[in-house]
Amino acid sequence: MLRRLYDWTLALAAGPRANAALAGVSFAEASFFPLPPDILLVPMVIARPDKAYRLAWLCGISSTLGGxxxxxxxxxLYDTVGLWIIQLYGYGDKMEAFREAYAAYGMWIILLKGLTPIPYKLVSITSGFAGYDLVLFFFLSLVSRSLRFLAVAWLLRRYGEPVREFIEKRLELAAILLLVVVVGGFVVVKYVV
Incomplete structure (x- = not known):
């Protein structure tokens, strides 16, 4: 089953709807979707390294708009949808502390968390809840999210072939590593941040 999913993702990554799918996942992840856009960005860059930076920019812009x-x-919608999403990540009781942190360090929170695998939807929802300046939020998000995806694109352009070989030879291990990164982001959010 894992091999079929991998083959399907590679086919999507090389297909005519790849850019739309990448933009959609990037947009959704920044506001409500649990999986990072890397699940599509990585195979798309591996399939088309000549378009790596263009794909990274698409990811960064879409993620910013989703933010x-x-x-x-x-x-x-914080009292309904926003609170529900925040509680899914175990932050429901920490929102007042988050609001205070945003008042003092909002710019650094957006910039630094935008570069990490920590779910960006927490940053975007909290920024709205805290009343952070919308224009500044947009530009900080564009910078941090674009840099994050450009770094992935650069690494894959540089080391893409060995990464592709590793994934294809050890697909189960690669899937476990991806799962660890995704779950690790949630764990960091719940217990560390």
Whole structure:
């Protein structure tokens, strides 16, 4: 089953709807979707290394726009949708502390967390909830999310062939490593941040 999913993802990554799928996942992840866009970005860059940076920019811009939806959820729908999403990540009781941290360090929170595998939807929803400046949020998100995906693209352009060989030879281990990164981001959010 894992091999079929991998083959399907590679086919999607090389297919005509790849860019739309990447943009959709990037947008959704920044506001409500649990999986990072790397699940599509990595195979797409491996399949088309000549388009690595273009794909990274697509990912960064789409993620920033999705972050605007997350911001709106935090600003306008926090008591319903926003709180539910935040509670899924175990942050429901920490929102007042988050709001205070945003008042003092909002710029650094957005920049640093935008570069990490920590779910960005937490940053976008909290920014809206905290009433962080929308224009500044947009530009900080664009910088941090674009840098994050450009770094992935650069690494894959440089080391893509060995990565592809590793994934294809050890697919189960690669899937476990991806799962560890995704779950690790959630664990960091719940217990460390």
């Amino acid at each position: 605007m939806l997350g911001y709106a959820i935090g600003a306008l």
